[in-house]
Amino acid sequence: MDYEKIYPDVYSLFVREIGNHKIANAYLFSCMDEQDGLNFSVFVARSLLCGIMPPCGFCSQCVFENHPDVFVVKKGDEDERVKVELVREAIKFSKIPPYSFHKFVIFHQAHLMTQQSFSALLKTVEEPKSFTTFFLITSKPELLPLTILSRCIKIRLFPKNLDDFIKQKIYEKFREIGQDDLKMLIDISFLNPSILDKISDLQEIHTLVDIIKFLISAQDDKISKLNFVKLVDEYVQGRDEARKILDSAEAFIAKNIEKLGKNGVKLKDKIKLVRRNIELFLNPKAVIFNLIGEDQNC
Numbered sequence: 001m002d003y004e005k006i007y008p009d010v011y012s013l014f015v016r017e018i019g020n021h022k023i024a025n026a027y028l029f030s031c032m033d034e035q036d037g038l039n040f041s042v043f044v045a046r047s048l049l050c051g052i053m054p055p056c057g058f059c060s061q062c063v064f065e066n067h068p069d070v071f072v073v074k075k076g077d078e079d080e081r082v083k084v085e086l087v088r089e090a091i092k093f094s095k096i097p098p099y100s101f102h103k104f105v106i107f108h109q110a111h112l113m114t115q116q117s118f119s120a121l122l123k124t125v126e127e128p129k130s131f132t133t134f135f136l137i138t139s140k141p142e143l144l145p146l147t148i149l150s151r152c153i154k155i156r157l158f159p160k161n162l163d164d165f166i167k168q169k170i171y172e173k174f175r176e177i178g179q180d181d182l183k184m185l186i187d188i189s190f191l192n193p194s195i196l197d198k199i200s201d202l203q204e205i206h207t208l209v210d211i212i213k214f215l216i217s218a219q220d221d222k223i224s225k226l227n228f229v230k231l232v233d234e235y236v237q238g239r240d241e242a243r244k245i246l247d248s249a250e251a252f253i254a255k256n257i258e259k260l261g262k263n264g265v266k267l268k269d270k271i272k273l274v275r276r277n278i279e280l281f282l283n284p285k286a287v288i289f290n291l292i293g294e295d296q297n298c
């Protein structure tokens, strides 16, 4: 990712801080794409350890694939929240002097920490070690306690040009993608680029786009309804696939709202309604089928 182009203001801020050897103890990155927020914060950490931004790639600090002074706290795939034990481990790590000269603890999806974790973290950021910097990454800063927020320098990590950002992200993942597939991917990811991290291959893109197209025409066509049910039945295994359908359909509709007219608006509202139900442990397939039902309380 060409961060200098995507986040020029934030980039030059950190170039200055690294040049002046002045890095604060805690930063909050509010971002649109949490995976990219994580990648960017690791990039900043590695730049500081190297001494220049971007890092040189061959000095004694750059040789580590995983630097011993960078600790990433991330929720497990199966977990709903970040584990308290992992947060405790990170806090312990933050207090032990570094292997190099500085340490970084990075919290991915910081809003998914528990109350207990926030309390433990607050105590640590209130009396920070001078050799440790905390990066909190989140797309939902409003869910973090004010006591934590007030200790952090706030950074807004939003791409200067969204289309450029999404194209770069797509080319990184699908190097040889054709123009038609590229357009489809932009259509289904532009509201929520993090969906690109969850899509496994080009086949899955086609499946999602087919599902969305049938979903749209199924609003007033019986055969499309049958095709939609068949495809969803094959594709959806659990909540992850159901979420991918909702995210990509939402983006597709927003991008094409003028073309879709009334049906687009109607579908947008239905998606909002069913999204709640997915998180309520209802059967994900049944929840998605509700998108073609007439029942407005689905």
Ligand SMILES: [Zn+2]
Pocket: 050, 051, 055, 056, 057, 058, 059, 060, 061, 062
């Ligand atoms: Zn280096």
